[in-house]
Amino acid sequence: MGKLSPVIIWFSLAASLVLFMDVFMFWIPVYRLNSLIRCCAAVVSILAVYKLLKYIPALLTLKPADNTSSTSNKVTELETELQKNMLQSTEDQQKITNANEIIKELQALMQQESATYKKEYAELQTAYENIELVNQGLEKKLAERTMQLEAMNREYDAFSYAVSHDMKAPLRIINGYTEILYSDYQDVMDAECKRLLQIVLTNTGQMSNMIDALLTIARIGRKELMILHTDMESVIKSSISEQVTATSSKATFNVGNISPVHCDSVLIRSVWNNLITNAIKYSETSEQPVIHIGSEKKDGKIVYFIKDNGIGFDMQYVHKLFGVFQRLHKTDTPRGAGTGLALVQRIILKHGGYVWAEGAENSGATFYFSLPDIDNKN
Amino acid sequence: MNMHPTEIILIEDNPYEAELAIRSLKTNNLGNTIRHIDDGANAIDFLFSEEFLYREKRYLILLDLNLPRVDGLQILKRLKSDEERRMIPVIVLTSSKEDRDIVECYKLGVNSYIVKPVNFDSFVKAIGEMKMYWILLNEWPPIGKM
Numbered sequence: 406m407g408k409l410s411p412v413i414i415w416f417s418l419a420a421s422l423v424l425f426m427d428v429f430m431f432w433i434p435v436y437r438l439n440s441l442i443r444c445c446a447a448v449v450s451i452l453a454v455y456k457l458l459k460y461i462p463a464l465l466t467l468k469p470a471d472n473t474s475s476t477s478n479k480v481t482e483l484e485t486e487l488q489k490n491m492l493q494s495t496e497d498q499q500k501i502t503n504a505n506e507i508i509k510e511l512q513a514l515m516q517q518e519s520a521t522y523k524k525e526y527a528e529l530q531t532a533y534e535n536i537e538l539v540n541q542g543l544e545k546k547l548a549e550r551t552m553q554l555e556a557m558n559r560e561y562d563a564f565s566y567a568v569s570h571d572m573k574a575p576l577r578i579i580n581g582y583t584e585i586l587y588s589d590y591q592d593v594m595d596a597e598c599k600r601l602l603q604i605v606l607t608n609t610g611q612m613s614n615m616i617d618a619l620l621t622i623a624r625i626g627r628k629e630l631m632i633l634h635t636d637m638e639s640v641i642k643s644s645i646s647e648q649v650t651a652t653s654s655k656a657t658f659n660v661g662n663i664s665p666v667h668c669d670s671v672l673i674r675s676v677w678n679n680l681i682t683n684a685i686k687y688s689e690t691s692e693q694p695v696i697h698i699g700s701e702k703k704d705g706k707i708v709y710f711i712k713d714n715g716i717g718f719d720m721q722y723v724h725k726l727f728g729v730f731q732r733l734h735k736t737d738t739p740r741g742a743g744t745g746l747a748l749v750q751r752i753i754l755k756h757g758g759y760v761w762a763e764g765a766e767n768s769g770a771t772f773y774f775s776l777p778d779i780d781n782k783n
Numbered sequence: 784m785n786m787h788p789t790e791i792i793l794i795e796d797n798p799y800e801a802e803l804a805i806r807s808l809k810t811n812n813l814g815n816t817i818r819h820i821d822d823g824a825n826a827i828d829f830l831f832s833e834e835f836l837y838r839e840k841r842y843l844i845l846l847d848l849n850l851p852r853v854d855g856l857q858i859l860k861r862l863k864s865d866e867e868r869r870m871i872p873v874i875v876l877t878s879s880k881e882d883r884d885i886v887e888c889y890k891l892g893v894n895s896y897i898v899k900p901v902n903f904d905s906f907v908k909a910i911g912e913m914k915m916y917w918i919l920l921n922e923w924p925p926i927g928k929m
Contacts, residue, residue, distance in 0.1 A: 570849070570879045574797065577878065577901045581803040584903035613901035 416453040419446035558627070565623045572616060580609040615730065618744035622729070622751050625672065630755060635670040637709070638663035641698055644677040654685045654694070656713075661699035664707045667779045672752045679745035680711050680772055687770065688715025706758065706775040714769040718762075726762055749774070787926065788840040789918055793819045794826045794858065795847045795876075803903065804845070804876070807910040813918070823853030827861065830868065841923045844873045848884060856887055863892040870924050872917060 423446045426439045583605045587594075594602075638660070645658050681696070688694035697712040718726070729747040746760075753760045753774045764770030791813060795801040801819055808817055820826045829835060844862070848855035855875065863869045872894040877884070880898050888896055897913065900906050 569881065570877075573878045573901055574800065577899060577903070577906075578797075578799040578803065580901055581806075581903040581906070582799070585803075585806065610902060 412453050412456045415449050419449040422446065561623075561627070565620060568616060568623075569620050573613065576609055576612055576616070580606060580613075583609070615744070618748065619729070622744065622748050625748065625751050625755065630669040630672070632667050632669055634665060635668050635673065636665050637668075637673075637700070638665070640670060640674050641677055644674060644681055645698075648678060648681045648685060652682070652685050654689075656685055656688060656694035656696050659695065659697045661697065663698070663709075664700045664702060664778075666707050666776050668756055668776055669752075672755075673776075676749045676752050676774065679749050683745060683772075684711055684713040684715070684770075687717075688713045691715055702778060703775075705778050707778045708773055708775045710771055710773045712769065712771040717764040717766050717768045717770045719766050720764060723762060723764075727760060787923070789813075789816045790818055790840045790842050791816045792826075792830075792842060792844045793817055794821075794823070794844065794850065794855070795819070796821050796823075796850050797847075800847070800899075803906065804910075807903075807907040810907050811911045811914050813910075813914060823850035823855070823858060826850070826858055827853050830858070830862065831865075839926060841918075841926065842871045843917055844871055845876045846873055848875060848877045848879060848888075856891065859888060859891045859893060872921070874913065874917070 419442075422442050426435075426442050429435070430439055583602055587599070587602050587606070591599075641660060641663060645660075648654070649656070649658075684696045685694070688696065691714055693714075695714050698710070700707055700709045702708075727746045727750040729744050750760045753776070757777050758775040760772070760774045762770060762772045791808060793801065793804055793808075795804060798821070801821065805814070805817055805819065808814060820829060846855050846858060850858070855877070859873060859875070861868075862871065862873060869892065874895040874897060875888050875893050876897050876899060878899050885896055895913075895917075897909060900909065
């Protein structure tokens with residue numbers, strides 16, 4: 406509408422000029438000028454109308470501008486908005502305060518929790534330190550016990566050294582002098598004298614065997630086992646042939662299924678030597694001595710047995726069988742020292758196994774021993 | 784194999800053991816070769832004396848380990864660490880079958896280690912075998928100043 410303003414100005418100018426001329430005509434009758442101005446005014450009016458024509462539809466749609474009320478409306482609007490905003494901000498403030506309070510509560514909680522954790526941690530620390538102390542105490546005890554054990558072992562060593570070295574000396578001397586007596590005074594000795602001296606000699610030999618046997622058992626106790634995979638069947642067979650040759654036994658041997666096992670084969674060999682010698686010895690008197698050897702797997706162990714059909718033993722004395730120097734038969738010749746089974750028990754116990762026996766008088770005896778089956782731990 | 788002048792030096796403190804040993808040596812016709820010393824310190828004195836420096840005989844030492852004052856191992860050590868005397872064969876004659884004694888002796892260079900059997904007959908036999916081996920079979924360094 407900006408382009409409208411110059412037209413309106415000209416129209417207003419023209420109109421006012423016309424009116425002015427009307428008034429001017431009273432004093433100066435300038436009819437021609439008056440008509441000219443009226444003519445110009447008419448042209449300007451027509452131009453104005455022409456120009457205004459465009460804007461009529463637009464003008465018609467214009468609302469009656471009630472300026473004062475709209476402003477006050479606007480103010481009210483603004484006021485309500487402001488109030489709303491103020492309310493909102495108060496609400497927000499409240500929310501912030503609430504949030505702050507919650508935050509404070511949470512912080513307090515957190516502090517509590519952290520205090521609890523700190524306490525628990527401190528307790529754990531003390532517990533840990535206590536355990537450390539206990540451990541140290543235990544380790545000290547262990548070291549002490551080990552020292553004690555070592556001292557005991559040394560004492561034991563010295564003891565067996567004394568047994569072997571020192572005890573045998575007088576034995577040797579007794580034997581030596583008896584022999585000298587025997588050989589130097591043979592001519593003046595009667596049969597009885599010779600018999601008596603012979604008994605002295607035999608018994609010194611017996612004592613020597615007993616000392617050796619005790620020493621072997623003691624030494625086995627101290628030695629470490631050399632556990633290796635062992636072909637038990639070949640150990641048994643080799644032991645059988647050795648004992649049969651040594652005793653010239655006529656016994657028949659039936660060797661059944663023999664499981665291989667992990668053990669110290671040297672020591673186990675001597676177990677078999679003892680058991681087989683016993684089986685041979687105590688079935689000497691039977692007409693047809695038969696000795697069965699076999700093995701069986703049971704509960705993570707391998708149980709080996711040797712069964713003979715000899716004179717057996719009374720089960721009520723079974724607990725004495727494995728004692729050192731124990732013999733259940735009067736007919737026992739002083740061939741062995743009576744320590745074979747004690748040695749067997751020592752060796753098997755050292756392997757973590759057990760030895761036991763079953764028998765009946767004149768119905769033979771069966772000796773069993775178990776060894777752990779490392780391949781088949783049940 | 785002729786018998787050169789030989790002296791068997793028996794170092795044994797127990798008089799009974801000594802008597803049995805001497806008797807076994809006599810049984811094996813070595814009776815007139817024996818010199819018996821019954822104390823470790825005396826043995827050292829003799830073996831490291833001036834007269835002993837001159838080797839006029841073949842010396843064979845039969846040494847017991849358990850001796851008063853200076854013990855057998857000490858004597859063995861001293862002998863085997865001496866330039867000249869280390870050539871004398873030393874046979875330890877003892878009742879100890881303990882590994883540690885045997886090992887110790889061999890470490891010090893003992894020539895032989897014999898465990899005395901309890902049975903006297905066996906002992907006499909052993910002495911006889913010892914004689915066969917050491918005195919008759921074994922070659923000795925030549926006699927003369929050490």
